[in-house]
Amino acid sequence: NAGVMQNPRHLVRRRGQEARLRCSPMKGHSHVYWYRQLPEEGLKFMVYLQKENIIDESGMPKERFSAEFPKEGPSILRIQQVVRGDSAAYFCASSPPVWDYNEQFFGPGTRLTVL
């Protein structure tokens, strides 16, 4: 059973370009969470999604950031018109439909560098 998969693992973008980060949850998991980690910082919650629904986006910046989790395919975190401050590691976690608090499994992350 493969774990949470994220791709790409490393992404380099120039200011103003778009970044698309993908997350495939563990098999059987229908809940996805996105977190951002700045250098030397802890992870910050961004958004919580279920299939075709955004449940909680309280941690998502109001502009340029969007997330989706379609019925088919991976969850996508999209950052438009990237700026240098978007450089960070972005982690995805997944949990099963009925989850205990400890059943949130993290992927390896995507490291975004904005030049």
Add this chain to the structure above:
Amino acid sequence: GESVGLHLPTLSVQEGDNSIINCAYSNSASDYFIWYKQESGKGPQFIIDIRSNMDKRQGQRVTVLLNKTVKHLSLQIAATQPGDSAVYFCAEIGGGADGLTFGKGTHLIIQP
């Protein structure tokens, strides 16, 4: 401000000694706490958790202590090994939140 935070950014211990990593939180509504280990270039890995109705929980070589009176959480690692070198984060959830709130992390360095 952040709901959780750590007292020390770096902790250096001798191999074989016990390690204690501390964490303070401020959200009284938090009812579940987790310690994660993050190795360089990897995602957080679950170590141990504790609910707010407990004050101690033990795992393999690890123990988590929760003091709700002073809103303090600690992770004890017995007989530290080189493979324990990593950044350790405490995280909490509660009060209706959907996502985990992480502290900034403590970098544990094991000296031979």
